Amino acid sequence: MSFNEAFKAIADPNRRKILSLLKKGDLTAGEIADHFAMQKPSVSHHLKILKQADLIEDRRVGQHIYYSLNTTVFQDLMSWFYDILQKEGEQ
Amino acid sequence: MSFNEAFKAIADPNRRKILSLLKKGDLTAGEIADHFAMQKPSVSHHLKILKQADLIEDRRVGQHIYYSLNTTVFQDLMSWFYDILQKEGEQ
DNA sequence: TAGATATTTAGACAAATTTCTAAATATCGA
């Protein structure tokens, strides 16, 4: 179910940028928002979509909510690409 | 420019299905449309989006237009995934 | 050249998406 959600999630350049930021380490919602021109509620919305697609996880630490990459779904997406690129007979 | 277009193109499940069909071999627009419940102009629209994203190519043979995969852009998309999955220090 | 077949283009419309502002919720620290 989250396979299609994940593909839709990464279709947005802002969300791909969020994923790239999180690759370097966990960040709070506010720290992520600092990298964008859009308002915080908009960033929050993108975070929600990434979370629903299981591409990121969150944990609250006091007032802050930390976001981190969840790489397991990425593997599934990669598999789809591998499958497309594989030649007939190689599968 | 077509990097973002490609990510958007593969976000749609019907378009991913078209790509999977073409993996097995080239098909005409009509043959592709036969695999879907939607009308031919809708399929044609999806083919146009995939073509603009450089994910497929077309060539006319008489009345038919054959579509085929263009795998070069897939490599670029894969690279993005690789980069996300790579751990810090491994890059 | 006329009719049939294959496909795309045009234009309309509903649904989904992206962004915003305002308000709500959660937590901290004095």
Added chain:
DNA sequence: TCGATATTTAGAAATTTGTCTAAATATCTA
């Protein structure tokens, strides 16, 4: 407990997307 800070939720507006029908274009064959 109160005010400040961090973040999300709600709801509205503009844009984009996916699909349809009708019409146009291209090619083949008799």
